[in-house]
Amino acid sequence: MSDHPIAARWRAIREQAGPRERRAALIPYLTAGHPTPETSLAALRLAEAAGADFVEVGVPFSDPLADGPTIQRSTQAALDGGMTVPRVLELIARAGLGIPVIVMTYVNPVMAYGLERFVTDAHAAGAAGLLLTDFPAGADPALERVVQASPLALIRLLAPTTTPQRLERAVRDAGGFLYLISRLGVTGARDQVPPDLPEHVARVRAASPLPLAVGFGISTPAQARATARLADGVVVGSALIEALGTGGLPAADQLLRRLAAAVHEAGNSP
Amino acid sequence: MSTPRPVERAVDGRFGPYGGRYVPETLIAALEELAAVYREAQGDPRFWAELDALLKDYVGRPTPITETPRLGTQLGEGVVVLLKREDLNHTGAHKINNTLGQVLLARRMGKQRIIAETGAGQHGVATATVCARFGLACVVYMGEADMRRQRLNVYRMELMGAQVVPVTSGTKTLKDATNEALRDWVTNVTTTHYIIGSVVGPDPFPRLVGDFQAVIGREARAQVLERCGRLPRTVVACVGGGSNAIGIFSAFLDDTGVELVGVEAAGEGLASGHHAASLARGRPGVFHGSLSYLLQNADGQVQPAHSVSAGLDYPGVGPEHAYLKDTGRVLYEAVTDRQALDAFGALSRLEGILPALESAHAVAWVMGRRGHWRAGDVVLINLSGRGDKDVAMVAELTGAAL
Numbered sequence: 302m303s304d305h306p307i308a309a310r311w312r313a314i315r316e317q318a319g320p321r322e323r324r325a326a327l328i329p330y331l332t333a334g335h336p337t338p339e340t341s342l343a344a345l346r347l348a349e350a351a352g353a354d355f356v357e358v359g360v361p362f363s364d365p366l367a368d369g370p371t372i373q374r375s376t377q378a379a380l381d382g383g384m385t386v387p388r389v390l391e392l393i394a395r396a397g398l399g400i401p402v403i404v405m406t407y408v409n410p411v412m413a414y415g416l417e418r419f420v421t422d423a424h425a426a427g428a429a430g431l432l433l434t435d436f437p438a439g440a441d442p443a444l445e446r447v448v449q450a451s452p453l454a455l456i457r458l459l460a461p462t463t464t465p466q467r468l469e470r471a472v473r474d475a476g477g478f479l480y481l482i483s484r485l486g487v488t489g490a491r492d493q494v495p496p497d498l499p500e501h502v503a504r505v506r507a508a509s510p511l512p513l514a515v516g517f518g519i520s521t522p523a524q525a526r527a528t529a530r531l532a533d534g535v536v537v538g539s540a541l542i543e544a545l546g547t548g549g550l551p552a553a554d555q556l557l558r559r560l561a562a563a564v565h566e567a568g569n570s571p
Numbered sequence: 572m573s574t575p576r577p578v579e580r581a582v583d584g585r586f587g588p589y590g591g592r593y594v595p596e597t598l599i600a601a602l603e604e605l606a607a608v609y610r611e612a613q614g615d616p617r618f619w620a621e622l623d624a625l626l627k628d629y630v631g632r633p634t635p636i637t638e639t640p641r642l643g644t645q646l647g648e649g650v651v652v653l654l655k656r657e658d659l660n661h662t663g664a665h666k667i668n669n670t671l672g673q674v675l676l677a678r679r680m681g682k683q684r685i686i687a688e689t690g691a692g693q694h695g696v697a698t699a700t701v702c703a704r705f706g707l708a709c710v711v712y713m714g715e716a717d718m719r720r721q722r723l724n725v726y727r728m729e730l731m732g733a734q735v736v737p738v739t740s741g742t743k744t745l746k747d748a749t750n751e752a753l754r755d756w757v758t759n760v761t762t763t764h765y766i767i768g769s770v771v772g773p774d775p776f777p778r779l780v781g782d783f784q785a786v787i788g789r790e791a792r793a794q795v796l797e798r799c800g801r802l803p804r805t806v807v808a809c810v811g812g813g814s815n816a817i818g819i820f821s822a823f824l825d826d827t828g829v830e831l832v833g834v835e836a837a838g839e840g841l842a843s844g845h846h847a848a849s850l851a852r853g854r855p856g857v858f859h860g861s862l863s864y865l866l867q868n869a870d871g872q873v874q875p876a877h878s879v880s881a882g883l884d885y886p887g888v889g890p891e892h893a894y895l896k897d898t899g900r901v902l903y904e905a906v907t908d909r910q911a912l913d914a915f916g917a918l919s920r921l922e923g924i925l926p927a928l929e930s931a932h933a934v935a936w937v938m939g940r941r942g943h944w945r946a947g948d949v950v951l952i953n954l955s956g957r958g959d960k961d962v963a964m965v966a967e968l969t970g971a972a973l
Contacts, residue, residue, distance in 0.1 A: 363872040367595040408857040413871025437596045460597035486758040
């Protein structure tokens with residue numbers, strides 16, 4: 302795994318920060334094809350230029366039951382615009398990003414495509430990781446093995462409700478990094494970082510040496526900064542989708558730069 | 572009739588390859604808790620005694636079986652058609668068998684808030700009812716389109732103190748109401764129990780709902796044997812998610828001589844693309860937490876279902892049905908909106924029984940097989956609900972003024 306692009310990226314981030322400092326990673330989420338395929342392509346390149354360390358690319362699904370209204374609207378718009386699994390892979394390939402791309406979606410679109418074919422084609426398109434929202438550890442060992450045997454890292458979601466026994470099991474076969482859901486609920490902007498987040502971060506850190514990203518409900522630079530003090534990576538989705546949808550590329554660019562500055566500086570402050 | 576301990580048909584939460592727990596990680600702890608509490612309840616005679624008492628005194632079980640001589644004569648000399656009268660349950664459908672069982676589990680878990688999805692409104696009403704009975708907060712998610720189709724049921728839920736939340740996303744029907752209920756559950760999972768209304772969703776819901784509905788088949792099998800001295804030739808039930816069908820079929824699965832027929836909604840016709848026949852026209856996929864047959868396009872996007880009956884208007888189907896289709900134990904057929912409406916009218920005129928449009932699909936299949944039936948045949952139809960809720964819409968569709 303030492304030369305996996307995701308592991309290499311984390312190592313580069315650590316080396317960049319130097320031995321006495323730490324620097325967190327910004328991980329924006331973008332729905333492929335939102336608001337249009339062309340703008341979506343530009344937004345992926347923009348994310349890298351604005352300082353993102355990784356990017357999550359969402360494959361739209363008709364029934365996104367873990368997503369709040371903002372991402373629901375973005376995935377519906379993408380589907381209405383003709384986005385399909387092959388077109389998402391084509392978009393990733395065309396973007397040609399230097400930062401690792403993690404494909405995020407639900408089980409059914411990749412199952413319909415064929416998971417074995419998907420991991421091969423996604424890797425060929427340049428993706429480095431796969432994150433499936435409705436695929437908890439142990440849900441389907443046969444499918445898990447397909448991803449684990451592939452070049453894609455299987456990114457695991459963990460929740461505040463994940464029990465200690467499950468945590469142990471979930472981290473055992475995880476790759477790339479762990480993704481801790483910051484709170485109970487669906488994706489979407491919230492006012493505050495939850496007060497019990499440090500406790501859950503500590504729990505996950507005790508269970509695994511993998512880098513830890515935190516997401517769900519992180520929308521402002523201040524929240525991103527607060528989260529970056531606890532975690533190795535900060536995922537921002539709905540706020541970015543909202544900015545892109547209402548203010549277009551300039552608004553997305555501005556938000557990404559402010560988030561990147563907040564996340565990258567945070568590791569150095571107490 | 573005392574309730575025997577349910578027979579386990581699922582292995583590790585799966586019926587053959589179908590079922591499973593494809594949900595966000597956040598829900599896993601709640602599903603594990605529910606499965607553990609249910610396992611404990613399954614072995615606890617006091618649980619079943621309490622449920623049996625409620626089914627008897629509150630719901631009015633056992634429901635009768637009714638012979639329909641005028642319908643039988645239409646099908647052929649000596650053909651006996653029997654209806655299992657789930658329409659006579661309190662709240663007017665089989666749904667309450669499940670909501671009572673689940674509310675007792677919610678009490679065991681100490682959950683004070685209940686959520687549910689509803690299509691036709693029957694499951695929402697049955698959930699609102701048991702929440703009123705046990706003093707629990709109740710929120711029901713219902714598609715905006717269904718709220719328009721089933722205004723009476725919306726008001727019934729509100730009368731019993733439930734909050735009905737209109738769902739405006741997607742197709743504004745049952746599938747989107749289920750999405751919204753799952754989103755609520757992800758958010759409030761520590762205080763809330765989600766009473767799923769059919770044999771769908773992540774494990775343990777399909778087996779647990781099936782177990783609570785199995786009372787239909789246990790009663791009906793004994794009633795047919797007592798009345799006719801033999802088992803039925805055929806047992807017929809409509810299939811949306813499929814809980815009333817699992818409920819009646821489960822008692823007959825080992826009676827290999829009994830033909831079991833599940834009737835899906837063919838809507839405007841299977842060839843039209845506007846239907847809800849997941850088993851006839853879908854292929855396996857993951858939807859609402861389990862692997863089963865699913866109406867989906869080549870890209871794995873769920874396709875909107877269509878049926879005149881809101882309760883069958885669902886692109887998925889319970890995983891046990893997927894398994895029973897593949898094994899061939901149950902024959903799955905489909906009838907159109909038109910055929911169901913005709914059967915609705917026929918049963919009303921011939922027998923003085925207004926069936927729910929869902930149940931009318933099962934009646935329509937039996938009526939459509941005129942040459943199939945022979946003298947001495949006993950045909951058992953699960954009349955899963957009553958049609959009062961559908962009267963306004965049938966009037967509208969047939970151009971009658973109310």
